[in-house]
Amino acid sequence: MVDQRFSNRTACKKSNLEYKNRDEYIQSENSSIKQLIVSNRRYEQLENDNKELQEKIKRLDTLFDILVNRNQELKTQVEDLIIENQQLQQKINHRNEWENQLKTQIHDLNEECKVLKIDKDDLQKQIVALNEQYRNHDLQLTEIWMKINQTLPHIDLQKSNDQNVSSEETIETFEESIPPEEETYYKKCKEYFHITQMPLISVSDDLFQNDTNLTSIYLIFVIDVDYNEFDAKIFLKQICEIFNTDDIVIRKIQIGCVKVITEIFKDFLSVRRKINIKAFYDSLTDRIQDLAGLKVIFMYMGNIQKLPAKQELRYEINLYPKYNRIYDIDHSHWTGNLEDGRDRGQHPYYCPVGWKRHSFYVTDQFYEKFKGWCICYHGTKFSNGLSILLSGLRPATAVNHGAGIYVTPSIIYASHPRYSEVKEIESTDEKIFVKNGKYVQFVLQCRVRPENIKKIDRETLDAKSPIIDPNISNDVIEWIIDAKNKTIMDFNDPNSTIVCTGLMVRVTDNHPGLLPESEWWFTSHLCPTNEHQHCMLDIDLQDLKQQKDDGIQCTILYE
DSSP states (O other): HHHHHHHHHHHHHHHHHHHHHHHHHHHHHHHHHHHHHHHHHHHHHHHHHHHHHHHHHHHHHHHHHHHHHHHHHHHHHHHHHHHHHHHHHHHHHHHHHHHHHHHHHHHHHHHHHHHTOHHHHHHHHHHHHHHHHHHHHHHHHHEEEEEEEEHHHTTOOOOOSSOSSSSOOOOOEEEEOHHHHHHHHHHHHHHHHHHSSSSSEOOOGGGGGOOOOEEEEEEEEEEOSSSGGHHHHHHHHHHHHHHHHEEEEEEEEEEETEEEOOOOOOOETEEEEEEHHHHHHHHHHHHHHHHTTEEEEEEEEEEEHHHHHHHHHHHTOOOOOGGGEEEEESSSSOOOSSSSSSOOOSOOOOOTTTTTEEBBOTTTHHHHHHHEEEEEEEEEGGGOHHHTTTTTTTSSSSSOOOSSSEBSHHHHTSSTTTTOOOEOSHHHHHHHHTTTTEEEEEEEEEEEEEGGGGEEEEOOOOOOOSBBTTBBGGOOEEEEEETTOOOOOTTTTOSSSSSEEEEEEEESSSSSGSSSSGGGGGOOOOOTTTTOOSSSSOOOOHHHHHHHHHTTTOOEEOO
């Protein structure tokens, strides 16, 4: 029995051992299988990597071929450049030889001048004496011709073709009727004159080019006086005083409204000298009020050949009282963006409170033509000539945000004296126009194509106040308009990127710097009166600050 149990126990141990060995074998096999699976995956990965590598090799081969071709092209270009360089060097050598020859000629001329012993001071004295004689002679002849024309007003005194141009030429007087469209245009100029107390001035485009020089400039004046009371001699003298020159002669006077055609030129010993038109224009902008004092309602300046085309555009200028507006609570007023169903582009149009708009006629189908065009403002200075600005805008000279025409969607920002001059009302005519007003400002209201707004950027007046206009952020208050590389963007050009649609006027009984909406002026850049002014306050800055501290208030007038 014991033996039997021992035998069974031995058999069990043997069986357990066999099972244990079998489990170990199975585990070993499983491990081998796992290793095979991993190896297989690695093989597949290597296969994929090999394919990608083959693709990269193909792309590299392609790039290599491209580089080889490009290298060949560059070699060809280098060879061409070497040839061009050789040609350029030859030109430089020729130029150096020419310069050496020129230097030799200059040296020879200097030696000749030394030999001639020219006395420069004596020559200048002779020139001064000759000019003085010429002026006296010119004045005498002008007086004679004036007397002749006053005695014989209906005779055409034609000048001889072989005479040199000088003040000896005659004044032609015509009683012919002015063309109807021209007469209508001058009536519009007169309406404009009554609003601004300044003549409407039109200029030829080349006037705005810094390097433009002509041997003569034509000036055409239309004066709001009775012809029978017009004294050409006195008018010529006054015009010469305004432009600080004696080199102006009257070429023609037309009867109706008085239209005077003059020419300004500079002669020396019967040889015409060129005039810098830009410099002449700059002198004009400082004397516009003087022209207004002579009741000049229109003036053209520049190349007379360009006058007809310029006037054809100017005939379209017209006041449009139907759309005149007073913007205030008791008149035209709204809060926020104007929602009237009309498309003014993606930029809001806020109420220009405190201003009166004199509307210009632009076209019959205004809202169709300017659908989607945005409203903006451009401040004006009397010294720059508001009437010139109404013809068109010039690109800015101070280009903080790049080249272009600078405008703003905020009339509050445009009214800063850096942009819109504050003018004290002094003359009797101006008092009649604005009645009880003491100060006046002008701002142009414009429409601009939204696609021509090149850039929108922050204010450039160093305003420390957090808010200039409660409706518009300081960071988007300046717009730069594409000027299309033009020296002036003519409002009447069909392809103009910006058009003037109205003249905004603000009249106050005290200085507008005392208005609540002008509070931000005093935390921005303001030029002291005793320095070179860019800000036109028309009052000493310290006096204005004192008035502000004393609590003096300002009221806007609409009469």
